[in-house]
Amino acid sequence: DGGITQSPKYLFRKEGQNVTLSCEQNLNHDAMYWYRQDPGQGLRLIYYSQIVNDFQKGDIAEGYSVSREKKESFPLTVTSAQKNPTAFYLCASSKYGDGDTEAFFGQGTRLTVV
């Protein structure tokens, strides 16, 4: 079945550590996105990518980095510069479109700072 796979499901980070969240899709979608979800705040866009080797900052990119070396993969690194990283992270993908195409979401990674 086609879909988006995020791993790991749960991740624990120590203070000062960088951690990388994996996102893989087999939907042949051009666009991929990372969102952060906090209780009562909905989802906020961290980074997005429309094509391989190109990506753009979203609304809350500080303390995060991404790469897009393959169409299928869009990993997110949470760096030590992100002061409040505890959150639920969601990866999504969509066909290239004019804003009207459906985004498909992974099952999420819950990151906790310990």
Add this chain to the structure above:
Amino acid sequence: AQSVTQLGSHVSVSEGALVLLRCNYSSSVPPYLFWYVQYPNQGLQLLLKYTSAATLVKGINGFEAEFKKSETSFHLTKPSAHMSDAAEYFCAVSDPGGYNKLIFGAGTRLAVHP
């Protein structure tokens, strides 16, 4: 700037009662509008979307929403709630030409009691 407001962070209904979840948007151009549902610790699933065709949009699981430009609203309804409808619901907007970047509301948690 675009924004989405969902009135009521928590809504509680009886099984069999009408479900009404409110969403208002602000956008400088006619937007594309979406409703997504999220079950605990999972990703988001599309319920329905408005892309400037019919103003009354039917989605999955018996949900529908009506786009009202004069009221800048896109409220979600279901005639008869089922226990399985208990979840969090997000309204989202994207601009035409906006590369499918979604702006989400804060979400409404729906509880259904017997």
